[in-house]
Amino acid sequence: MLRFLLTLFYGFALWAGCAVAAESAPAVAPGRAQLLAALLAPPAEQVAAIRGLVGVEDAAITPALTAWRAGELYLVPLPDGSRVPATLAPAPNGGEQLVALSVLDGTAIPDPAAAPGSATPLLIAPKSLKPLDTTAPLRRAMRDVLEVAGVADPSPSVRRESIERLGQSRKPEHLPLLQARLVIEKSPVVRTALADAIAFIQLADSSHTVRLAAIAALGEAHSLAAASRFKELLAATPPPPPDETAALTAALKKIESHWKTVNFFGDLFRGLSAGSVLLLIALGLAITFGLMGVINMAHGELMVVGAYSTFVVQNLFVSVFGATSTAFHFYFIAALPVAFVAAALVGLALERGIIQFLYKRPLESLLATWGVSLALQQTFRLVFGPANVQINAPAWLQGSAALNDVLFAYNRLFVIGFAALVVFGVWLALNRTSLGLLVRAVMQNRQMASCIGVRATRVNMCTFAFGSGLAGLAGACLSQLGNVGPGMGQLHIIDSFMVVVSGGVGNVLGSVVASLGIGTVDQLLQPILGAVIGKVLVPFAIILFLQWRPGGLFPTRSRSLD
């Protein structure tokens, strides 16, 4: 299987390479010519030639030198007497023969014997070639080149990483290179990294003023790496001069307080998104439990129905449009209504089949729906397997936005926004539509409502299906944040019951406050007290909270008892 895939891959690479080669004229960039010269130079001049590559900007340098150092670079002799530096790979037809991939352009070297224009690659027998020799001085030279090669890489993120690495190495010899780069560098992110790296190296500068300036610059830049270096410097013997110590301490303080703030807002954001997930789950519960007085222990499983619906829609999109198509990235939009409807239908069946007989017996409805939840879990296991299923986030939900070092993941942002939208929708539905009026009428007095002509049965069905559908939406959202498996419903259900209990009954605003509160407090406590402690404290906090609500949750004030 693996072999087949490899073959496929190389075939594809070959085809692509030939296509490119056929189109573009072989205009060799100056950097590449210098590389070629260094590779082909006589051994005595090679060290100097390689060192000459420092700071030269060319994408082929890094792979060529990396292969050479690893002893995987070969000089392939051609009939015209020229030699092409190349790496070897198995031939696409799966035989013993190897093809040579030129390190200069990454394409397979065509067979000179074949007809011009044909794509037949040059085949090489294994062990017929010897890798290019390396010596210790050569390897050192190559290491030095590779160390700084990234600074000139075309990709800004690679540049940034290698610049940060150079800064960490604290070698003064890199200073000229970095400073030269700073003059021509355009990307602001890389410029920041460059300034940090220069300042980092300058921490060990012989000049007192340069050192002070570097400390101040790093403090200003909130560099985390600098903070740990500062601590080392402060603890060193002999300690730095007094004014430098003061500068170090001040800069350290600045950095630490900055990151404390960043972490706080990061936690707050995560808490807000966790609370939003909780809110999505709890809203459905607030309707079925709060308004209808029905304890639906299978609510978590209705949520899982929504999550698996998302999974099915995703697979459908893959098989219809393909996994790499643009259309695939919109599967999630299509999955939302599907999840809602699927969960609502299951909820409807549950209401008709069981719950309608138990409206007056809340404890019994709790037990019966628990039974349903067990059966549903087992069904998920049998249909989708016991393991978690793979859900790929669409491109527009991946990654994050950074604001002043605080990262805002797009999927979390989406959940917060979506929850806000759903809350608004539910509020509208309950307070501004005739169905909402009927719902509230039936919830307040079932018998009276049916006396005045409200079809209570139908209202019950609709309300329950609506609450279940909301659970489905929550499940679809959760599929973008965490694992989707048969047991995922149980993970969140108790938390969301807590939300409904503490938020007040049938109270949308109460649910919002309670879920955001529980989600945020849990997240903020985690760094201080550990991962589980929030969950442990919540029920106790709720019981304590109920202590000062006189008469419990529902102060009775009717003429008769109970």
Add this chain to the structure above:
Amino acid sequence: MSVPAKLSDVEPRFFTRAQWASFLLPTLVLALVLPLLNAALPAEHLLRPSDFTLNLYGKYATYAVLALGVDLLWGYLGILSLGQALFFALGGYAFGMHLLLMIGKDGQYKSDLPDYMVFLGYKALPAHWEPFYSFSFAAAAVLIVPALIAFVFGWLAFRSRIKGVYLSILTQALTYAAALLFFRNDFGFGGNNGFTDFKRVLGADLNSPDTRRGLYVASVLLLAGVFLLYRWLTRAKFGHLMQAIRDGENRVLFSGYATARYKLFVFVLVAAITGVAGALYVPQVGIINPSEMTPEKSLEAVVWVAVGGRGTLLGPILGALFVNALKSWATRAAPELWLYIIGGLFIVVVLFLPGGLISLPAKFRSFWVKLRSKAPAAESLAAGH
């Protein structure tokens, strides 16, 4: 209007003679005859209950005590506690600590410390473990730890008049939170592996048939004793008050009774007794881990009671036996069906058989009476035609 059947007076006799007989006979058979047959008869004898059978019955007896507690709270007092497995497991853990220390140097690591502590790099036994070397301290902890947790939770919950499904959900959250805590290694109780590999209790080898028989007899006697205790509680005025609280707590409140104290008393008492059952359960199955205190376990105990028949004392015992026998059969015969079976039991019992199995004979009887009264009428109708 038909005159209703005479209901029991406020102070019924504890047991009638027939009731005494039907209590003592099975107790005698289970606690005396079976273990004697097991000890005296040769291994292949037809009448000899196997060691495995006794061990299984002993386990069921501790389950039945757990179920009786659920029933006293739910069937009599109207409190559906989904946290009873927590008290069962706490009793088990308290006794498990003692059993673990009694392993001594016979553990895998040949250390004075329990195996998991060695594995986690403990240097010395934590201070709160020291007293558990004493059997009597552990036995006291078996009663006191669950009772204390129940007291703190119950005091807070009952005084703020949390009841019904709200109380159920909070008890569920309580046991869920506790399970999460015990699952953690740094909580110090062995993480998700819990305690296991026990060797001896009170100096006796836990693997010897004699010790196992002793544990079985202790479990049966515990069940019988708890049955008598609950019988005493549910009769007379206290029992009537419990049921009055179940049916209309406010009315009881306005009759001058501090209902919260009644609930707290029963809640704490049941927690302590359930803890004892848990303590006897652990040496018989040889392991205690946090999965024993999950909400699922509590709900399983509730289904025993619901299936057997709540509001009676015999029902929960029957239910615990029936459902667990069913479970051990189903998990062998068709493991993938077990969740459907227990889920279906929940639904069927709630919808169609609220009285549980124990109400079946009466149902059949009334069905039979109806059938007989109808049959002659139909005959005469046919004859007249």
Add this chain to the structure above:
Amino acid sequence: MSHPILQAEDVTKTFDGFRAINALNFYLFPGELRTVIGPNGAGKSTFFDLLTGRAKPDTGGIEYSPVPDTPATDLTKLNEYEIQRLGIGRKFQTPSVFAEHTVFTNLVLSLKGPRGVFASLFHRLDSAARDRLDALLKLVRLDDKRHWKAGLLSHGEKQWLEIGMLLASEPRVLLVDEPAAGMTDEETHRTGELLLSLAGKHSIVVVEHDMSFVKQISINGQVTVLHQGSVLCEGKFDDVQSHPKVREVYLGRGKN
């Protein structure tokens, strides 16, 4: 005039902005039989809720002094069962009996005596208590139904049972909410006679709608008219009936 056994001064209670009780002043004197009337929503049941600890007033004080010249007890600080134990018993508007228990057990549970957990565990009925229960059963005419489940009784019988339960707890103050509802004329009349016979030994407040019943029981006592949460007027039945304001808000509307 003697000291009031029960007094409520300047009591206000609001529910979600609605003033159910508004600056109410009420004094009940020992041995008195007071009848409270008022249109629906006048705050009668809420007033009873405040007296029995079921609801707490927003402002104002409610005091109870069963024994003259001793410090009064502040009822606003106590809960339902503490107030009951002080000797203030209440019969609810809709009969609330223990439906699953027998008539006899209902009375046993209401009998005056220690109310603690352990007292109930070790409780035994002595012969004096049995005699008292027999007398009560005869009084409320449920002697032959003592073994019936209370839930099977008729509405009027439940009312009687609840009165019996109230008497079993031997309160000093009886708060009786619409005792005649669901009773035949004959039963209503007997209830009135019973209440009249209890007056003097007990202090009684009766809330009632049935005017002939009110007339019957207020023969010696005062009638208080509640309107919009406060006292509209107080006096003899005839005076109240002819009071112009009362006719306007209550009786006048009742005739339409």
